[in-house]
Amino acid sequence: MSINEFYVPTVSLMGAGAYARLPERIAALGGRKPLVVTDKGMTSLGYTAKLVELLGKADISCVVFDETVPNPTDANVAAGLKVYQAEGCDMLISFGGGSAHDCCKAIGLVATSGGTIHDFEGLDKATAALPPYIAVNTTAGTASEMTRFTIITNTANHVKMAIVDWRVTPDVAINDPELMVDMPPSLTAATGMDALTHAIEAYVSTAATPITDACALQAISLIGQYLRRAVARGTDMEARDRMAYAEYLAGMAFNNASLGHVHAMSHQLGGFYNLPHGVCNALLLPHVCRANLMARQQRFADVARALGENTEGLSVRAAAAQAIEAIVALSRDVGIPERLSDLGVKDEDIETMVVNAQKDVCGLTNPRKFTDAEVAAIYRAAM
Numbered sequence: 001m002s003i004n005e006f007y008v009p010t011v012s013l014m015g016a017g018a019y020a021r022l023p024e025r026i027a028a029l030g031g032r033k034p035l036v037v038t039d040k041g042m043t044s045l046g047y048t049a050k051l052v053e054l055l056g057k058a059d060i061s062c063v064v065f066d067e068t069v070p071n072p073t074d075a076n077v078a079a080g081l082k083v084y085q086a087e088g089c090d091m092l093i094s095f096g097g098g099s100a101h102d103c104c105k106a107i108g109l110v111a112t113s114g115g116t117i118h119d120f121e122g123l124d125k126a127t128a129a130l131p132p133y134i135a136v137n138t139t140a141g142t143a144s145e146m147t148r149f150t151i152i153t154n155t156a157n158h159v160k161m162a163i164v165d166w167r168v169t170p171d172v173a174i175n176d177p178e179l180m181v182d183m184p185p186s187l188t189a190a191t192g193m194d195a196l197t198h199a200i201e202a203y204v205s206t207a208a209t210p211i212t213d214a215c216a217l218q219a220i221s222l223i224g225q226y227l228r229r230a231v232a233r234g235t236d237m238e239a240r241d242r243m244a245y246a247e248y249l250a251g252m253a254f255n256n257a258s259l260g261h262v263h264a265m266s267h268q269l270g271g272f273y274n275l276p277h278g279v280c281n282a283l284l285l286p287h288v289c290r291a292n293l294m295a296r297q298q299r300f301a302d303v304a305r306a307l308g309e310n311t312e313g314l315s316v317r318a319a320a321a322q323a324i325e326a327i328v329a330l331s332r333d334v335g336i337p338e339r340l341s342d343l344g345v346k347d348e349d350i351e352t353m354v355v356n357a358q359k360d361v362c363g364l365t366n367p368r369k370f371t372d373a374e375v376a377a378i379y380r381a382a383m
Helices: 018-029 040-044 047-057 074-086 098-113 185-204 210-232 237-257 261-273 277-295 297-306 316-333 347-359 361-365 372-381
Strands: 011-014 034-039 063-068 091-096 133-137 149-154 159-164 172-175
Touching: 011 018, 011 237, 018 047, 018 091, 018 133, 018 172, 034 040, 034 047, 034 074, 034 098, 040 047, 040 063, 040 091, 047 063, 047 091, 063 074, 063 098, 074 098, 074 149, 091 098, 098 133, 098 149, 098 159, 149 261, 159 261, 159 361, 172 237, 185 210, 185 237, 185 261, 185 277, 185 297, 185 316, 210 237, 210 297, 210 316, 261 277, 261 347, 261 361, 261 372, 277 297, 277 316, 277 372, 297 316, 347 372
Parallel strands: 011 172, 034 063, 034 091, 091 133, 133 172
Antiparallel strands: 149 159
């Protein structure tokens, strides 16, 4: 029998008010001067100032790097590293969604292991532990606040580098739904569909285990019940809280079972066109699932039931197909665009994206091995 590994943060704080515990966790980790990695959106909304104030009341001085961009790049990482080193920082805090967490992890990798971020593409390339690291999450989607995954765009070739390393797992993850209330409906929808993609890809992954199965199915169930509510009314605290748990559970699943070709292909769309990751996943998800159906019929039937579909009396094949219908309906209900062409994706770029997608580490655990022609067909079906 194979030996399976399981990765999660040492401490995870969940629920309304969890954010207020940040200063005590900094003290527990021995941090004296943290670098806060965030973005201009968080600063313009006043959240960054509130974080600085919270730390100041605890006599903790911090340095803010709020230059993180969507789909963070190697240049973005280098700029943040320069601030970390110049200011003599000794720990890291990421504050925001997946982009802030990914950028922060990458800064930490280079700060302690040296080289450039390009040296860490692939699996477990770090040679030293990151500085003490706390991830404060403000979206319910990427789960980057608790995973060993970091995605950074290489500006030289516009390819997203998938960095998977156990050393980048945060020491502490904080998910407070009160920080998620101001997410607009479009971001709530995109991040929620991202979480659904994580859970489904982990459940049908060739590396799935009983532990990851339990996390994935519960995440799928929660998303099916609460995503529409969170999009419809952002102040619905029950929906926000359950979506925070859903994205974390989905993170637990894919952090250990990995992903599949939805992510392998989505990374290319983000790298080429700088498109929102969750939207790309949502658009590709039903098409990749349809292509994977033959390899995991029983598991897709389980997905249908987790999403609330009545599969009683149906064959396994028919129940599995119902999962795809449920995914399409949820995506449509929360307002996800329906075609890649609506986002400016061009057929002329598909050939290059196929080559890069086939090299992406996320595709290694896809339940079906795709040829280049089959990957191209999936892209075109989503156009």
